[in-house]
Amino acid sequence: MPTSDRKRESLSSLQKEVARLKRAVEELSTLNDLARSIGASLDSQQVMRTIVNRSLRAVNGEQGVITLVGSGEASDTTTLIRTQLGSSEHTKFHLDRALLGWMFLNRKPLLVDDPRRDERFRGVKFDESISSFICVPMMVKSELRGVLTVYNKKEGRGFSEDDERLLAIIAAQSAQVVENARLYEEEKQLLKIREELRLASRIQTDLLPKTCPQIPGYDIAAGTIPADQVGGDYFDFIRLDQNLIGLCVGDVSGKGLPASLLMANLQATLRGQALLTPPPKECLSRANRLLFRSTGEEKFATLFYAVLDTARHSLCYSNAGHDRPVLLRQGRPPQRPTAGGIPLGMVEEWIYEDESIELQSGDLLVVFSDGVREAVDSRGEHFGDDRAIDVVTANVHLPAQKLMEVIIGAVRSYASGSRLTDDMTLIVLKKL
Template identity: 45%
Template sequence: MADPSRNSEFERMARENERLHGAVEELSILNDIATAAGSTSSLDRVIELIVHKCIKHLKVEQATITLLDAKRDDAQFRTMIRGADTSHEIRPYRLDAELAGWMLKNQKPLIVNDLASDERFQMKDGDSSMVRSVLSAPLLLKGRIIGLLNLFNKRTGNFTDTDARLLGIVAAQSAQIIENARLATEEQSLKLMQEEMRLACKIQMDLLPREPPLVPRYDIAGTSIPAKLVGGDYYDFIRIDRRSIALCLGDVSGKGMPAALLMANLQATLRAQTAVCRSPKECLERSNELLYRSTDADKFATLFYGVLDTSADRFIYANAGHNYPLLLKIGCDPQRLDLAGLVLGCMEEFHYNEGAIDLGPGDILLVYSDGITESINADEDEYGEERLVALLRGQCGKRASEIIQTIVESVRAHAGGAAQSDDMTLLVIKRES
């Protein structure tokens, strides 16, 4: 006859062995995840490693990590690993809204061993045969759910409470590991963006004139002050011959490296066309056509372009969607050169009009970007053209560079400490005699 006490002891030992086996398995997967995560700071790679370890240790067919984006109403699905092979196929995967919604509401592990018959989760036709069972645990960080760790289709048997407990522990550790990787990835992305902006700034600064041209009987100056590290404003002086010089000021779309590259394209185009075109109108028409053909649909530029003929003291100009320049003649109020035209790069063919002014002694022409008039203060009050006109009235006795300095100081005083979203660029032409 069997000894009941011996059977009881065997059962106790079996339970203890099972408990110890579970503890070893628990320590093994946690150690594997910690070791693997310590080998990389890439968020995608960390997610991939965690998913692989879960597939291996918990013996399932599929696993996902779903990261929730707090800025969006729906879940952002980061990575899916299908199967436990070494190919680590990565592809997006969308859980049913009911499953994600349940986890967001309850924030605790969920076991569903017969998904097809569970009325809480309505599977799509294509999913019902693929996903048979689910074990899901929330990724919680300081009481806030940042995502889900999901296992699909246990290879043998059903998911158990022991599986749920183990996955809950793994999810708790993984949440902090994922957050650390996310922060590291964001920091790396920021460094790369800052380096790109630095390079773009260098490109932009190299494109701008180092000093204004020396033109007999004329005082010319220009400046561009980026609102951020790199903006889209551009100005240039292009010598045509001994008596003529082209002057332009524009604003290309975008910021950063795309703006710097578009600016380089615009400068090269304008300089090439200035050499062969006989008039501002023709130069803008040819430049517009070339930019349209060589850039994407979202790339464009405003531009004021004019040619100063010093032998005749005459300035001929055309405008491609840029702010109207201001002309100040001695004894008169500033007037706008309100010739309009389409921005460059939006339409392959556009016919621009030309305007012309005669410059007398003391006359001042001011060309500026919208960063001047659209500069705002803490009350979101714009500097505006009216203030600029009023300021320009008192600048007759000043040199071109002093006029620019006065305007910049006035705009900055108006803005106070308010951050500005656009560049400030100015070009002044003054006839001295």
């Protein structure tokens, strides 16, 4: 071989080696820069955005996406970050289900230069703007926790195997950091939920009466048993005048702090209207109008409201969509008073009905929330109305407080081994 050819060959080899070393230095610099940028952060959004931006710069891509996946389910996915460099007019790509399924099966880097001609994805419709892409898995302890995808090499060129290798290294290096940030934010969210539940429970407790009215000729008991999730149950007693006392059991929609705030709103609204308009049907119509105007969509409440006249020994009630109470009278089968209307807050205007009951010695009224009826056993079957009525009927002779405890005990025994998912709230009224 002539000396000039050998020199050219040596020069070419040297240039290739210099280029390889230069790329290696650039890759190392990219990885070190990425490690410094994300290593100290526990903000998942910031971590993800940094990873995608560094990846795009490293391989000169147009747009990048990180898709988080759940624990082992291809259907449990979240596109957490979508970032692009350059024109904002580019289509916002996302990881196709077929690609995600491929990644779940193979769990290795994927480089596609022409998606529409790739036999592995025949039949998959890709956006026409996509000319090439690289997908790399983000693995944590052999589990696929995310996928980093970069689309379209700039200047119309295709991605190289070196690009694929570098993105695979970036994904491997950053996967645990992403997982740590995700776990940290889950813990923060859990602490926030716990604090909200604590506040909700406190609001609920503070709003409930501390004692039941002591009225000659009557035996009254009331209580709330909170479930695992704080609901919107409440009960109340409202002194209207010397002889009239309002009593109610309500259940607002939702759980946690929003439900407790709605419950506080309902209690204040009802108390204000009860003092102005004693007849239950008028009170509920006005309370319904105010609640509708002061709450958002899908916010409503069921409510049983009654006024006890201790001089006339009568009870006038109206029921806004609440579970029907149980009325037991000597020598008669159990009754389920029905007068009323729809739950409060569903429509702005509604005319409620009410009904008066003349109370006699031995009469018993039990008002309860749907947490009693909807308690489930290990087979998922509800406690139901019939069981509730049977328990009340079998224990009608007991004092009000004891009867309430027996009802609660029966529900808990029935649901033994199952979580109570809704509060149980009761008022027991006996005419002595």
